[in-house]
Amino acid sequence: MFYRRAGIRFTRYRDERQIWPLPLDRRLMLLVLLLALAAPYLLDRLYLVGYLLPWLIWATAALGLNLLMGTAGQVHLGYGAVIGMGAYGSVHLVRAGAPLELAMLAGGLISAAVGIVFGAAALRVKGLYLAMATLAMQYIVDFVISHVPFISGGSQATITVPPVRFLGIPIVGDAAVYYMALGVCIVVTLFMLNVRRTAFGRALAAVREKDYAAEVIGVDTFRFKLLAFWVSSFIGGVVGSVLAVCYLRSISPDQFHIELSIQLVAMVIVGGMGSVLGSFFGAALILFAPIVLNNLIGFMADSMDMQISTDLRAHVPLMLYGGLIVGFLLWEPLGLAKIYNNMRNYFLVWPFRHAQR
Amino acid sequence: MRDQNAKQNDAMRSDGRILECRGIERSFGGLKALKSVDIHVDRGEIFGLVGPNGSGKTTMVNVVTGFYPPNAGSVQLFGQDITGMKPNRVARMGVARTFQNLALFRGMSVLDNILLGRHVHMKPGALPSLFYWLWGAREEIAHRRAAEDIIDFMQLQDIRDEPVEVIPMGLQKRVELARALVAEPRFLILDEPMAGMNQEEKEYIARFILDARDERNVSILLIEHHMDVVTAICDRIVVLSYGEIIAQGEPKAAIADPQVITAYLGERAAARVLQANGGAP
Numbered sequence A: 001m002f003y004r005r006a007g008i009r010f011t012r013y014r015d016e017r018q019i020w021p022l023p024l025d026r027r028l029m030l031l032v033l034l035l036a037l038a039a040p041y042l043l044d045r046l047y048l049v050g051y052l053l054p055w056l057i058w059a060t061a062a063l064g065l066n067l068l069m070g071t072a073g074q075v076h077l078g079y080g081a082v083i084g085m086g087a088y089g090s091v092h093l094v095r096a097g098a099p100l101e102l103a104m105l106a107g108g109l110i111s112a113a114v115g116i117v118f119g120a121a122a123l124r125v126k127g128l129y130l131a132m133a134t135l136a137m138q139y140i141v142d143f144v145i146s147h148v149p150f151i152s153g154g155s156q157a158t159i160t161v162p163p164v165r166f167l168g169i170p171i172v173g174d175a176a177v178y179y180m181a182l183g184v185c186i187v188v189t190l191f192m193l194n195v196r197r198t199a200f201g202r203a204l205a206a207v208r209e210k211d212y213a214a215e216v217i218g219v220d221t222f223r224f225k226l227l228a229f230w231v232s233s234f235i236g237g238v239v240g241s242v243l244a245v246c247y248l249r250s251i252s253p254d255q256f257h258i259e260l261s262i263q264l265v266a267m268v269i270v271g272g273m274g275s276v277l278g279s280f281f282g283a284a285l286i287l288f289a290p291i292v293l294n295n296l297i298g299f300m301a302d303s304m305d306m307q308i309s310t311d312l313r314a315h316v317p318l319m320l321y322g323g324l325i326v327g328f329l330l331w332e333p334l335g336l337a338k339i340y341n342n343m344r345n346y347f348l349v350w351p352f353r354h355a356q357r
Numbered sequence B: 001m002r003d004q005n006a007k008q009n010d011a012m013r014s015d016g017r018i019l020e021c022r023g024i025e026r027s028f029g030g031l032k033a034l035k036s037v038d039i040h041v042d043r044g045e046i047f048g049l050v051g052p053n054g055s056g057k058t059t060m061v062n063v064v065t066g067f068y069p070p071n072a073g074s075v076q077l078f079g080q081d082i083t084g085m086k087p088n089r090v091a092r093m094g095v096a097r098t099f100q101n102l103a104l105f106r107g108m109s110v111l112d113n114i115l116l117g118r119h120v121h122m123k124p125g126a127l128p129s130l131f132y133w134l135w136g137a138r139e140e141i142a143h144r145r146a147a148e149d150i151i152d153f154m155q156l157q158d159i160r161d162e163p164v165e166v167i168p169m170g171l172q173k174r175v176e177l178a179r180a181l182v183a184e185p186r187f188l189i190l191d192e193p194m195a196g197m198n199q200e201e202k203e204y205i206a207r208f209i210l211d212a213r214d215e216r217n218v219s220i221l222l223i224e225h226h227m228d229v230v231t232a233i234c235d236r237i238v239v240l241s242y243g244e245i246i247a248q249g250e251p252k253a254a255i256a257d258p259q260v261i262t263a264y265l266g267e268r269a270a271a272r273v274l275q276a277n278g279g280a281p
């Protein structure tokens, strides 16, 4: 078949530890990258701005959350608030005249700083209690954002963003915004891929798997959990600034409620905990499944001349969507990435199934 | 090599004590797991900690490595007081250990597990990962060499890429020992490294333990149930029973102590054995 592992031997450790050791994977990724770069010229505006762009942004956010949940094994039910802090921070900086580069960095730092304060408190507890503590963070941040007029301009207010430039290039028009989001997405993706093959990722995985065994090999478990909080929140903050300053160009408090946090957690779980590719799959499914399901039901209602009440029609996609998530938790807890991997492993050695591993 | 050893020796206290525990007490609820235990380990020694199940051996090791701070008593490591120190700090001082019930990281390959043993020598962080090509790669490869050394030493070449949970128990124990050794510890604590092994596997591990001491200058505290192994490789042992020392000294003499036989076999059976041997087994 297409994938072949046979005959590939490495003579240097560096080669063996490549992100994609198989030549075919590398070619595939190159193709994906080229398509991503050419997308503004290939795709209709509707698809670019309506689908691809949000997908990139939310996949980047899912990657950031996946570092914490998948790699380090710490639940976070307030990641939407983390993104919100970065978004508000950078929007205000941009409005005050700061350059976008600085605003993005500051957005990340604000999220990371607040995130780590909550993290330090929350990490004294584990599992379910950690989930509750991060949930508390979500509500506190929500409350503060919408009730401090200095930040939100009032709970109903929408703040608009002036035009910005990145490295001298004006971020106006669909293509520029798209490339901006793509750039951030590529950096975060490469970072996540590198985390997996370096000591940082191993230490986080050790903390996730067995904290006492991590301690005994010298890993300061508390410090590494905090570090995971820090980095993950930083990524969230940067995504927030890309989202608000570049993509939406306006911001209001209701964008960063608990629903967003839940969706992000769902992306990570459905996509695959700890999987980079999975974050992309998960973001796609969570973003587009409701749309697809909605269209499907609309189509069925129309073509079969069924009488579906608008009420039902609004809720069925949501129910199916909930069922989808439960289904993943039950049948494939490792998510879409695992399903993809199983298929890939099958074809890697096809037709010699016994050589699989 | 010789020079380096000499320097390391100077750094330690003149009497070469690796570990010195005095009056260690530890209880769990009402249960006194350790009742004022004194043990010490000298440099270059293989020290055996022996005793029936539940006698407090693992608890003692947990006190030393910082998992259970003692209720009373003091722990000195390399001449420095470490009582109540966090486990990761103790590890950084050059102590490595294995667990009675394996503590490998599931889902990771044998190689990654062993590489994790290098943690104390690495500087893991987000930046080396972000700038992998400029920064992280060099460190990774340098430490990969050390890991491969141990893989050769422990003869794990064939399984280095296997996920750790699919290999047999005996090999998993060996991987855990490799992970401990790759940290280049000065002091190694092994909690029943041969539990559940057959004779051949036991001999392998015994060989590795002796080699580790002789070639890598590691002092070793060994908890072991198999008396043949204990008498064969330990220089000195302490026998615990119900959290108290009931015998110590040269292995053969110590395990022949009537109190030890009683502790292992119970009063009646011990009396029979002692009688049959004329009081001198």
Ligand SMILES: Nc1ncnc2c1ncn2[C@@H]1O[C@H](COP(=O)(O)OP(=O)(O)O)[C@@H](O)[C@H]1O
Pocket (backbone or CB within 6 Å): B028, B031, B033, B051, B052, B053, B054, B055, B056, B057, B058, B059, B060
């Ligand atoms: N974490 C703990 N909580 C409660 N009791 C414990 C704990 N750890 C050990 N014990 C008790 O302490 C005693 C000594 O146990 P342990 O040190 O594991 O014995 P050994 O390793 O010699 O078999 C046992 O009675 C055991 O039940």
Ligand SMILES: [Mg+2]
Pocket (backbone or CB within 6 Å): B057, B058, B059, B100
């Ligand atoms: Mg034990």
